[in-house]
Amino acid sequence: MSLSKISSILLASVTLVAGHGYVSSIEVDGTTYGGYLVDTYYFESDPPELIAWSTNATDDGYISPTQYDNSNIVCHRGSAPGALSAPVVPGGSVRMTWNTWPTDHHGPVITYLANCNGSCSDVDKTALQFFKIDAGGLISDADVPGTWATDELIEDSYSRNITIPTDIEAGNYVLRHEIIALHGAEDLDGAQNYPQCINLNVTGSGTATPSGTLGTHLYKDTDPGIYVDIWQTLSTYIIPGPTLYTAGSTATATAAAAAAATASAATTSAFTTAVASTTETPSPLSAQTTLSTSSRPQPTGSNDQPGQNRPGMVGPSTPSESTSSVSDSIPTSNTSSITASTTSGVLSGSCSEEDYWYCNGGTAFQRCVNGEWDASQSVADGTVCTAGISETLTISAAPRRRDLGRMRRRNV
Numbered sequence: 203m204s205l206s207k208i209s210s211i212l213l214a215s216v217t218l219v220a221g222h223g224y225v226s227s228i229e230v231d232g233t234t235y236g237g238y239l240v241d242t243y244y245f246e247s248d249p250p251e252l253i254a255w256s257t258n259a260t261d262d263g264y265i266s267p268t269q270y271d272n273s274n275i276v277c278h279r280g281s282a283p284g285a286l287s288a289p290v291v292p293g294g295s296v297r298m299t300w301n302t303w304p305t306d307h308h309g310p311v312i313t314y315l316a317n318c319n320g321s322c323s324d325v326d327k328t329a330l331q332f333f334k335i336d337a338g339g340l341i342s343d344a345d346v347p348g349t350w351a352t353d354e355l356i357e358d359s360y361s362r363n364i365t366i367p368t369d370i371e372a373g374n375y376v377l378r379h380e381i382i383a384l385h386g387a388e389d390l391d392g393a394q395n396y397p398q399c400i401n402l403n404v405t406g407s408g409t410a411t412p413s414g415t416l417g418t419h420l421y422k423d424t425d426p427g428i429y430v431d432i433w434q435t436l437s438t439y440i441i442p443g444p445t446l447y448t449a450g451s452t453a454t455a456t457a458a459a460a461a462a463a464t465a466s467a468a469t470t471s472a473f474t475t476a477v478a479s480t481t482e483t484p485s486p487l488s489a490q491t492t493l494s495t496s497s498r499p500q501p502t503g504s505n506d507q508p509g510q511n512r513p514g515m516v517g518p519s520t521p522s523e524s525t526s527s528v529s530d531s532i533p534t535s536n537t538s539s540i541t542a543s544t545t546s547g548v549l550s551g552s553c554s555e556e557d558y559w560y561c562n563g564g565t566a567f568q569r570c571v572n573g574e575w576d577a578s579q580s581v582a583d584g585t586v587c588t589a590g591i592s593e594t595l596t597i598s599a600a601p602r603r604r605d606l607g608r609m610r611r612r613n614v
């Protein structure tokens with residue numbers, strides 16, 4: 203073994219003491235599979251064949267928000283597909299177990315699937331389109347920085363259980379499992395993403411083909427669940443990434459999305475690709491209460507995500523009674539511009555600019571998802587958003603309580 207490899211191993215060991223982790227074991231429908239032990243296998247000339255993807259992240263490091271458009275975000279740095287796949291039935295269970303996780307690296311734990319449309323062992327990761335199947339975020343914010351899905355994971359022997367949707371079509375899928383550590387996320391580019399991938403072979407006779415999102419389009423550095431200060435009390439936490447897929451949802455392009463494709467001349471190519479990759483129709487079954495008191499009919503599908511915890515959420519800011527004409531003022535096609543000056547109150551119904559954000563008076567926000575405005579949610583205490591409709595939701599700090607400063611832990 204070369205000296206450089208030896209010193210790399212020593213460095214890796216030192217980093218392990220610092221305490222990041224990776225998925226070291228996976229249980230799929232009762233069968234246990236080994237994870238890619240990056241601090242061991244990377245240095246072996248003939249590592250075992252696995253369902254897990256390999257990476258070269260021997261420092262147990264992370265992907266930062268400035269790299270969200272880089273293929274490293276897909277399945278971690280230098281990742282390559284696993285040679286094997288684990289069979290799983292629709293509705294079956296996957297238990298992802300990490301070797302360790304540092305207690306102060308609080309944040310959401312999110313899992314996606316992407317159909318390989320063929321073998322996953324040689325799939326192009328940059329072409330995979332992921333749909334979210336499981337997500338945990340802020341569980342309780344009784345004590346800042348709160349109890350998070352990571353804390354549940356640690357409590358459950360560094361593990362999280364995921365259920366495969368009951369209706370997806372048979373085939374080979376990549377399961378992308380990810381922890382996002384937010385202990386430094388009060389700084390732009392301060393979040394830390396730790397993605398881990400495995401291959402599954404879904405059996406059965408399902409027919410659903412949920413549409414997904416390219417790995418490089420999952421997140422933006424300004425997403426409210428990415429750029430967030432967990433060291434102050436949060437009234438709500440928005441789990442980042444596309445809408446949670448639940449069995450029974452349909453997955454066809456909507457007329458609204460098609461109309462959106464012809465929308466604003468001012469919209470960017472990023473917007474166009476977002477439309478192309480986001481065609482999932484909200485589930486007609488997810489008849490969640492829409493957090494709007496508009497007297498007009500509710501959107502046919504709520505974008506509330508039933509599997510996502512939003513504890514501490516106190517509902518929308520008191521909606522205005524004068525919202526009835528608001529959605530009429532939002533053009534659905536051939537829009538040259540949409541300005542804040544024409545928009546106020548809680549929006550409902552169709553929207554044309556997919557993935558765009560709407561900040562209502564600085565205190566609440568909504569997003570255009572699948573051609574419909576989703577539920578209005580309050581911004582976190584101590585923050586304000588910049589009013590109007592825009593591609594990015596700009597949240598800035600209102601005057602902050604600094605007495606929590608002593609509780610902060612800097613990035614490690």
Ligand SMILES: [Cu+2]
Pocket residue numbers: 222307613614
């Ligand atoms: Cu760290």
